[in-house]
Amino acid sequence: MSTRLKIAIQKSGRLQEDSLRILKECGIYIDNGKDQLKARAQNFPLEVLYLRNSDIPEYVQDGIADIAIVGENVVVEKQKKVQILQKLGFSKCRLAMAIPKDDEYNGLEYFQGKKLATSYPNSLKAFLDENNLNSEIHVISGSVEIAPNIGLSDGICDLVSSGSTLFKNGLKEVVEILSSQACLVCNENISEEKQAILNDLLFRMRAVLAAKN
Numbered sequence: 001m002s003t004r005l006k007i008a009i010q011k012s013g014r015l016q017e018d019s020l021r022i023l024k025e026c027g028i029y030i031d032n033g034k035d036q037l038k039a040r041a042q043n044f045p046l047e048v049l050y051l052r053n054s055d056i057p058e059y060v061q062d063g064i065a066d067i068a069i070v071g072e073n074v075v076v077e078k079q080k081k082v083q084i085l086q087k088l089g090f091s092k093c094r095l096a097m098a099i100p101k102d103d104e105y106n107g108l109e110y111f112q113g114k115k116l117a118t119s120y121p122n123s124l125k126a127f128l129d130e131n132n133l134n135s136e137i138h139v140i141s142g143s144v145e146i147a148p149n150i151g152l153s154d155g156i157c158d159l160v161s162s163g164s165t166l167f168k169n170g171l172k173e174v175v176e177i178l179s180s181q182a183c184l185v186c187n188e189n190i191s192e193e194k195q196a197i198l199n200d201l202l203f204r205m206r207a208v209l210a211a212k213n
């Protein structure tokens with residue numbers, strides 16, 4: 001059997017559509033049997049694995065997938081050994097701190113001793129440590145913006161894109177921790193044969209990105 005490069009892509013979520021679109025713009029056509037978790041490109045030695053976003057860095061680190069399209073925010077949070085090869089210019093967002101809109105904010109001291117809800121505990125902890133802040137971290141896996149409203153926390157640390165989820169929940173953004181976008185990541189030890197396929201893919205992706213600028 002000839003070698004195929006395995007790429008992990010979000011199974012569901014905001015990056016999936018644009019991830020498949022960029023492959024298509026690279027001239028790569030994927031046979032997409034609906035609900036299949038594995039698919040093959042027809043005209044390029046590529047196999048697509050549809051995985052949960054938060055699992056992707058670990059799968060790439062462990063070589064289950066050779067490469068992936070994933071948000072930088074997830075790469076930073078998961079602290080796995082993967083190499084970021086190329087930022088892809090879509091799914092731009094930021095990881096930010098937000099508090100109830102009527103609270104007075106007078107700097108980072110605000111967070112001292114406060115209870116903060118997040119799905120990004122490692123990134124938040126690093127930020128708090130850097131700023132010598134002692135806050136309590138409460139981890140929830142989604143709908144983080146509801147936490148202050150239901151008395152679960154004083155503030156939050158979560159992704160912001162348009163800002164509409166913050167607005168709808170009566171919160172305001174006060175500090176950005178990390179800016180993020182979709183990126184192509186790679187396992188640190190891929191075979192020479194796979195590296196050749198990857199070089200071809202990267203060449204095409206960079207041409208597509210250059211054409212957009």
Ligand code: PRP
Nearest residue numbers: 142143144159160161162163164165166
């Ligand atoms: C994401 C993210 C924010 C929101 C940001 O949540 O966690 O809540 O989108 O986007 P906005 O600034 O454009 O409103 P998502 O809708 O994916 O749901 P989840 O957090 O429950 O997974």
Ligand code: MG
Nearest residue numbers: 142143144145
């Ligand atoms: Mg959310």
